[in-house]
Amino acid sequence: MGGAIELFEQPAVGITVTALLLALAGLAFYFFWRSHRARTSRDIALARERHLRGQFEAVLSSARDGVLIVTQADEIALISDVAATILNVTRADAVGLPIARLNLRAFDEQMHPILMREAFGIGHTDTKPRIVGVPGRRGAEDVRWIQVRARVVPDGLDDGPVTVVTMMDTSGLREAAEALNRSDAQFRKAMENAPVGMALVDLEWRLMEVNRAFAEMMGSTVAALRGTPFSALSHPHDLTAERDQLQRLYDGHQSQFTCEKRYVRADGNVVWAVLDVGLVRYAGGAPDHYVVQVRDSTDDRMHSELMAHRAMHDPLTGLANRTLLQDVLQQVLEQPDAHTRVGVIAVDLDGFKALNDRFGHAIGDNALVHVAGVLRTATAGRGTVARIGGDEFVIVVQDADCSKALFEIAGAIHQGLKRPVQVKRHQITLHASLGIAMADDETTVGGAPSLMSAADAAMYRAKSTGKSRTEVFDPSMRTTSDTHSALASELAAAIENGQLVLHYQPILELSTRTVVGYEALVRWQHPVRGLLPPAAFLPLIEDKNLSVALGTALVDQAAQFLAHSPSPSTWVSLNVSADQLGDSEFADRVLSAIGRYHLSPQRLVVELTEASLVAPNTRIRHELTELRNAGVPILLDDFGTGVSPLSYLRDLPVSGVKLDMSFVAGIPEDPAGARVSRALGALARELGLATIAEGIETEAQAEFLSRCGWRYGQGWLFGVAQPVGALHETSPQFTASLIDPRPQENDSPLEIDDRTF
Known part of the structure; x- marks a missing residue:
């Protein structure tokens, strides 16, 4: 019984143990489950933290500004790539680095740590940015300036608040601003x-x-x-x-x-x-x-207006010149009412040549300036007054009652010329012949030239009917308006009949004031018009044959004059133009005359003007050389003016030079003219050339030129050009000659046939 009971009670004990084991197993499972859940949560949190950190790093690396996190102990807890680049440090080296270890500057001095802390705003939240200097990359003296702003985060780290500093490199902006300021300052x-x-x-x-x-x-x-x-x-x-x-x-x-x-x-x-x-x-x-x-x-x-004025105005009187006159006249004739509002007055001084010959060109110029003033006053703003050459003036009148204005202006001109001009000690009264032509169908049929021709014809009628009067154009004057053409047609007969005669202006040796020669100047003894100056007919000679005929005819007159002169050493210079040379006819006539009248070749001198020899050809040079080799001296007229005078002296067989009267006119008062005259004289003497100065009108000019080495001179001071009869009446004494073999002081004679020119 007892054994049964023992057996019966034994399973209960086993059940209890089993339950206990099951309980322990459940408890172990529970704790395992909880540990797994915690690990999972932790892994998720770590992953999230890594994700957030990655995002944070991405934000820091992509931000334009640098970020710096500083602990309460002033150590760098975090620094972005941009901030590391700005501060010129590496991230690894910077983390944990005290802020005082950064090499910062303020105001070009090393910053104290306390000042550095203050500069960065550590522990403060800035309301405005600060400027801090950091080391540059180009040496110790290089400083870059950054802008920093601080913000305090109270719970930034476990050990307390942190300061988040953002920084921006403003060096580029400052450099741009400085460059802009510098550029602005430079501008x-x-x-x-x-x-x-x-x-x-x-x-x-x-x-x-x-x-x-x-x-x-x-x-x-x-x-x-x-x-x-x-x-x-x-x-x-x-x-x-x-x-x-x-x-x-x-x-x-x-x-x-x-x-x-x-x-x-x-x-x-x-x-x-x-x-x-x-x-x-x-x-x-x-x-x-x-x-x-x-x-x-x-x-x-x-200057441009002056040049334009000079191109369109007469330099002596300031009146309009022929070019401007024709432009003005053509413009007024193109107006619709020109036939009732436009007329022309041609003005020509009477006896001006005689005034020039008697008193010299300077006085003649003064007279022309006086006449210009009279014409301006008479016109009184009713037209344009112009000087078209010499003593010829033209007035273009434009007025509502042009006919009346023309006669009033003409009357005022005659009245104004009655006031005499003071010439040295003399009172000279000037007179002028005037011709008037109104613009109508008859006078403007050929434009401006036709109207001017009509006024010119009326002016010639005034001269031929008594001078110092005014005539009005009528068609019957057309026959007389062709006066120049008539003169040109008469020249051939005049040369053949001996009407072109030579007048002789004396040339003196300046040191002794003795006559040594003459310059022969042609005149036309016209049977109807009287004695005409060369300007009245020489420009009309366009036929080369006629020009040669004139030159050869004058050679015979000069040779005859020398043959009958009282001194065997007197010489005469004849002006010869380029169109008279080139076919040897002129040279043959000169040499023939020398032989026929038994003259020394040095007594007949050929005088050339530079203007006539702008482009001399080989035939002209050959003829000049032929004359020079025969002993005939060649003079270069108007020396110092024209084109390439030095090339002429080099290329042509020149024996002497004549100083142009434009240089003589201003001396000795004009310093520039004096220097030019002295320099040209020295050049001529250096080349062994005879030196003659023309246009001498004062004693001061003669004395100055003599001192400068100019050996000979001519001008109205020594006498004007006169006919042969007048020269024989004065019977000058010839005591020296241009071919005198004795060289003067400062002269370099040129040897020709053992004689000097």
């Missing part, structure tokens, strides 16, 4: 010191800024001109000169423009200026302001 410095005027002008064409040169040009100051409307400075007649171009510039049709206009200075004077205008635009293309360069062109303008 302003260049503008201030520019030799030409410069201005910045707003879109309302108002001066924003000007430089000193512009202010001086305007006769004002820089301060006074700021804010002034640019147009307020403009001349009233030029207010709109740039308006259209400014609009085109504003609209983008052109990038700049240039114009010339007038401005009125503060003192009331007018200046001309050239404007170069450019438009400065914003980056988007919108207009901002104008940049204007202003160059004073007053001198250039005056």
Whole structure:
């Protein structure tokens, strides 16, 4: 029984153990389950942390600004790549590095750690950024400037708050700003010191800024001109000169423009200026302001106007010349009412040649200036007065009552000429012959030349009917209007009949004032018109054969004069033009005359003008050489003027030169003329040439030229050209000659046949 009970009770004990084991197993499973869940949560948290850290790193690396996290102990807890690059450190080296170990600068001095902490704003939240200097990459002196901003995070780390510092490298911006400031300073410095005027002008064409040169040009100051409307400075007649171009510039049709206009200075004077205008635009293309360069062109303008005036006006009297006269006359004739409003007066002085011959060209010029004043006064603004040559003047009259105006002007001219001209100690009264022609179908059939020809014909009628009077053109005068053509047709017979004669002007040795020779000057002893000067007929000779015939005829007259002169050493120079040379006929006539009259070759001198030898050909040179080899001296006239005189002296067989009277006229008062005369004389003597000065009218000129080495001279001071009979009556004493073998002081004689020229 007891054994059964023992057996029976034994399973209960086993059940209890089993339950206990099951309980322990469940408890173990529970804890395992909880541990697995915790690990899973941790893994998820770690993964999330890694993900967030990766995002944070991506944000830091992609941010434009650098980020620095500093602990409460002033150590770097985190630094971004951008911040490491800015501070020139590596991330690994920087983490844990005390902030004081960073090599920072402020105001070009090493920053104290406390100051560094303060500079970074550690422990503070900044309301505005700070500027800190960090070392550059180009040496110890290189400093880059960064902008930092700090913010305190209270629960940043376990050990307390942290300071998050963001930083941005502003070196590029500062360098750009400095470059911009430097560029602006350079522009302003260049503008201030520019030799030409410069201005910045707003879109309302108002001066924003000007430089000193512009202010001086305007006769004002820089301060006074700021804010002034640019147009307020403009001349009233030029207010709109740039308006259209400014609009085109504003609209983008052109990038700049240039114009010339007038401005009125503060003192009331007018200046001309050239404007170069450019438009400065914003980056988007919108207009901002104008940049204007202003160059004073007053001198250039005056010079060009002076040149234009000289081209269209007579230099002696200031009156219009022939070119301007023809332009004016043609323009007024093209007007619809020209036949009732236009007329011409031709004016020619009476006896002017005699005045020139007696008193010289300087006095003659003074007389012409006086006449010009009389004509201006008589015209009184009712027309254009012109000098067309010599003592010939023309007035183009344009008036509503032209017929009346023509006669009033003509009467005023005669009245004005009654006032005498003071010539040295003499009172000279001038007279003029006038011809009037009204514009009508008859006189304007050929335009302006036809009307002038009609007035000229009326003037010649006035001369032929008593002079010092006025004649009005009528068709019957057409036959006399061709006077020049008639003279040209008469020249051949005049040469054959001996009507062209020579007058002789003496040439003296300046040191002794003794006559050594003459220049032969041709005149026409016309049976009806009287004695005509060369200007009245020589320009009419267009036929070369006629020109050669004239030259050869005058050779015989000069040779005959020398044969009958009282001195065997007297010489005569004959003016010869290029069209008389080239076929050896002239040279043959000269050599024939020398042999026929038994003359020394040196006594007959050929005198050439430079103008006639602008382009000498080989035939002309050959003929000149032929004469020179025969002993005939060759003189170069008008020395110092014309084209390439030195080439003539080199290429042509020249024995002597004649100084042009234009150089003599101004000496000794004119320093430039004096220097030129002295230099030309020295050049001629250096080349071994005889030296003659023409146009001597005063004793001072003669003495100066003699001192300068000019050996011979001629001019009205020593006598005017006279016919042979007048010379024999005065019986001059010939005590020296151009071919005297004795060289003078400062002379370099040229040997020809053992004699000197």
